[in-house]
Amino acid sequence: MNNQPSTTRFTAPDLGPAEREQAYSPSSCIGGDYRPFLQQYQQRSDAARVLPHQEHAYGGLPRQRLDLFLPEQPQGAARPPALLVFIHGGYWQELSKESACFAAPACLAAGHAFAAVGYTLAPEASVEQIVQECRTALVWLQHHADRLGYDPARIVVAGSSAGAHLAAMCTLRGWPHDSGLPAGAVLVSGVYELAPLVGTSINTALGLTRDSASNVSPLHYSLAGFARTVLAWGEIETEEFKRQSRAFAQALQAQGLPEVPTLEVPARNHFDVVLDLCEPGTLLGDATLALLASV
Template sequence: MRPASGGTLPLEEREREYSPSSCIGGNYAPHLDEYAWRSAAARQGATRHLELSYGDGAAHRLDLFLPAPTHTGQPPPLLLFIHGGYWQELSRASSLFAAPDCTGAGAAFAAIDYTLAPQASVHDIALECRRALRWLHRHAKELGFDPQRIVVAGSSAGAHLAAMCCLRGWNGTTDLPNGVPAAAVLVSGIYDLQPLVGTSINEALSLDPAGALAVSPQLLCLEGFPPTVVCWGEIETSEFKRQGREFAKALKEVGAQHQPCLEAPGRNHFDVILDLARPGTRLGDATWALFSSLSFTPVRRT
């Protein structure tokens, strides 16, 4: 276990630093509205779209978008997206905005729901996300994508959950198959949850120091972590940037980092994720470079 990361701050400063909207004047509702309308457009414009269950729980649902079939017969890779919202809000319904970029490039895209806090603990939410990943791998061939080329991605709390999906042998839980996921894209994440203890964010999470440690990938064994892109927006708090830099450094130490960590110019905590699969953006190009390392060449649009 690696030592806790630095950056211990007084409570008032932690409240501000872990409030991502503090950098944009406090109102992030317009960004959530954009997630929603872009996702609705993605769903409406899809030609190959499925709604599926990965478990028995009410929140164990996912949306899957598939690209047009190709003449090669080779199944496409999958980008699996896990939404943020401090483990307490948002859903897959507003997390579909990257689907058109993925299917247009010849890749599949999925977004999952999970039980939100306080109805579920962060630990149990991580287990649900790992269950969804395991289910998608098991059913990949019948659904029409490559089980060995699943890239998991997430934003904010979703980046934390995506990182938890990459841990091997975590907490004695059922492990994921070898090579699953094949890679990860982590955007504006928190990888050490200890600074949240005592803040208002923790009211719904009920994390104590031991519980925060148990779900902090920064502080857990990262051996076997897949190739990873770590990114954040230029307009973010110093703590979100520090968390990203320190996690990227830890991944580099175990040989998992695909490239230097990225700061997306002009982007904030909420709009940087819109570039996830968008060609010509720093994050989007890094995502497709990661897919290229998995022997996938995105379709060029004319």
């Protein structure tokens, strides 16, 4: 990747090991048990996957696959639909595309296509390799847009938690030929500077060093030319997750992005805020639908 480093840096507070562990454990705000939310992802995704959809391989590895949902288009439609590409979270080491389809029904109802991207999980893959896989998926989706039936110029990438990090990395300029770059991004409860994870239990599977964390931290790159972006997080999140999102918003604005909507969603936590994606009448849903309609 050919992208000049950014002068913007995330200024983290001086936390001890135990404090940092808690600060980057999003379940610490909800009593420690996040499994009910993962069950919601799966249940809603199972219901969504009853809808007609296609599974495609964008690479040769078992998890390099995506699920694509297409809306019914009226005859004589002026243009193909936009596509929302969702990258799941799970700290790069859990979840799957099969549990990442929950936004598809609302997305289709608004007239847009939806894709859920799978990727190889850590420790089988490094974070850098996972970034490359997600980039490959976006390039594949752009190259096959005309055949599959959505607009290659109207692709918006979205992600939650680790998925927001991956979506941000995929939106950076400086990739070879800048192929497959999305027209917009929706980043929910992300981590954009990974160095604080080194020394936490999260890093056991990731194996990040200070140097490798820097190489995959969006805040360490120039954000010039970054796509139009919505940043969101839940009210019930750790201060470090909120600080990460605010720092990324400030960095985007410093690079000249004229408007960066930042949404702290009341009464939502790190795990359930993303369930509002594409849901009309919610802060995150309305912002996502507005971005999709305008690209």
